[in-house]
Amino acid sequence: DAGVTQSPTHLIKTRGQQVTLRCSPKSGHDTVSWYQQALGQGPQFIFQYYEEEERQRGNFPDRFSGHQFPNYSSELNVNALLLGDSALYLCASSRTGNSNQPQHFGDGTRLSIL
Amino acid sequence: DAKTTQPPSMDCAEGRAANLPCNHSTISGNEYVYWYRQIHSQGPQYIIHGLKNNETNEMASLIITEDRKSSTLILPHATLRDTAVYYCTVPGAAGNKLTFGGGTRVLVKP
Numbered sequence: 181d182a183g184v185t186q187s188p189t190h191l192i193k194t195r196g197q198q199v200t201l202r203c204s205p206k207s208g209h210d211t212v213s214w215y216q217q218a219l220g221q222g223p224q225f226i227f228q229y230y231e232e233e234e235r236q237r238g239n240f241p242d243r244f245s246g247h248q249f250p251n252y253s254s255e256l257n258v259n260a261l262l263l264g265d266s267a268l269y270l271c272a273s274s275r276t277g278n279s280n281q282p283q284h285f286g287d288g289t290r291l292s293i294l
Numbered sequence: 295d296a297k298t299t300q301p302p303s304m305d306c307a308e309g310r311a312a313n314l315p316c317n318h319s320t321i322s323g324n325e326y327v328y329w330y331r332q333i334h335s336q337g338p339q340y341i342i343h344g345l346k347n348n349e350t351n352e353m354a355s356l357i358i359t360e361d362r363k364s365s366t367l368i369l370p371h372a373t374l375r376d377t378a379v380y381y382c383t384v385p386g387a388a389g390n391k392l393t394f395g396g397g398t399r400v401l402v403k404p
Contacts, residue, residue, distance in 0.1 A: 283340070
């Protein structure tokens with residue numbers, strides 16, 4: 181049973197560029213959340229997708245956008261990249277139904293901005 | 295969302311029990327407490343969660359105080375592979391958004 185998978189594992193971009201990160205949820209999960217983790221800090225919530233719509237959003241600018249597909253996979257897009265966007269981007273999936281279902285994380289995409 | 299407070303670091307001897315405290319004094323009556331750990335270069339790994347009763351699974355035990363304002367994660371027999379950053383989080387009644395603080399950096403020593 182595959183867990184949460186993310187691609188690519190590493191990515192290098194320059195300032196001003198745009199990036200798309202991808203996530204496939206754990207089998208049986210229908211909800212996907214994205215987090216940003218700067219070096220030495222805990223993950224910070226970006227947004228969550230359910231039924232192909234953004235359900236909740238954290239304190240991130242509109243440069244951060246997402247999408248969820250009918251097969252529950254998801255993309256995170258970041259436009260006009262800044263040096264401060266360098267971080268580990270984590271995807272987590274869960275099963276909606278009971279609000280106490282735990283989120284399960286992938287190993288992330290390490291994004292470096294030059 | 296309830297704010298959590300954890301000690302920044304702790305050491306533990308291999309084979310001994312590790313007791314990791316977490317304070318969540320602003321927790322509401324229907325909010326769960328979740329514990330995750332993150333080993334270097336990996337994503338956070340779910341460990342256990344609970345509402346008011348003590349919980350146990352193959353990884354750990356979770357003890358929640360009667361007033362629910364604090365909890366303790368117990369790793370019964372710590373191994374070197376348990377070295378990680380451990381996070382306690384209370385995501386709120388909707389359970390949508392996990393808020394991570396700095397966590398506790400646990401170093402298991404031989």
